[in-house]
Amino acid sequence: MGTLIDSSELVVNSQTVERQNITIADPSSASGLVNVTPKGVQGSFALTTQDFKDSGRKSIIIAYSGTSGITATNTLLTFQYMSGGTVSTSKTEYTVTTGKTFRIQSILVSLRNSTAAAHDTFCNILVDYTGTIITTSSPTALPITVELSASAVSTINIPIPDGLEFPTGSTIGMSAFADTSAAIVLTNIILIGYEY
C-alpha cells in the first residue's frame, strides 16, 4: 500500500496537536498500490481521475451537406444530427438536451464556386439561448463569410480546443446565402461536439 498523502502537522498556538498520515489504496486491486513518484519518473501505479466533461459524454454531430446551389436569399438550412449513434430525420434546429451542456469542438465549412467570377458567401451558425425556434432572424453566434475566387473550392476548419458551450435548452440552426443567385454550392457545414 503506497502512501499518497503525508499530512501537514496541525499547529495551534505553536503547539502541534495532531499529525496523521493518510493512505489511499485500491481495495479491488491485488496489489492495492498507488505511487508517489518524483518529477520525471513514470510510476507503476496511478490514481485515476476524470474530468466531469469526459464522464458520460454523448457525441453530437450536426451535419449539413449539399450538392446544389445556395441562393442570394438568406435561407435556413435543413440538416441531420447524430446523437449518441442515432441519426435524426431532417431538421432545421437542434435543441440541447435538458440538463446537459453542449460543447462544440470543431466546425467545418466547405464551398464550391463553379462560376467564372469571384463571389462572397455568408454562412451563419444561429443559436438561441432561450430555446426559441430558430429562424433566419435568430441570434448569429458565428457569422462565417467565405470569399471564393472564380472556379475555386474552399474549406475552413475551426478547431475549438476548450470548446464553445451552449446551455441546456438552447436551440441551434444554420443559414446561408451568397452575393449572387448563381450556382455557389455549400457542400458542408459540420459541427462536431458532445453533451455532458
Add this chain to the structure above:
Amino acid sequence: MITSMTLNRNGTVTTSQTFYTVSTGKIFRLQSIAAQAQVGAASDPIFNIRANFAGGTVTTASPLLIPMILGATSSGSSNFVTINVAGGLELPSGATLGVSQVGGNTASTYGIFIIIGYEY
C-alpha cells in the same frame, strides 16, 4: 460503396478492412480527419463516415456520422478537407466505424482519407 481501409493499431497494420471495431472495454477518441480526391471533371465526390454504436458490420445503410463532400471545380484535385476535433469525437466500446464513398464521376479516384485517433 464501402471503402476498404488499412488499419494501424498500435503498430500492427491490417489491410483490407471495411470497418474498425473499438476494442472491448475501451473508448475510441477520433482526433483528426483528412480527405482529398482526384476527379476527372468538376464534381462532388463524397466520403461518408459511418458508425454503428451498438456494433455490427458497417454498410452503406449504417448511421451517418459525417458526410464529407469534396467539391472540385475542374479536372484534377478536389479541395483538401481536414477536420481537427479538439478534445476528440468518442465512440464507445464495441462500436464499428467505416467509410462509404459516392461519385463524383467515372474518372474519379480517391486519394487520401485518413482518420487519426486512439483508444483509452
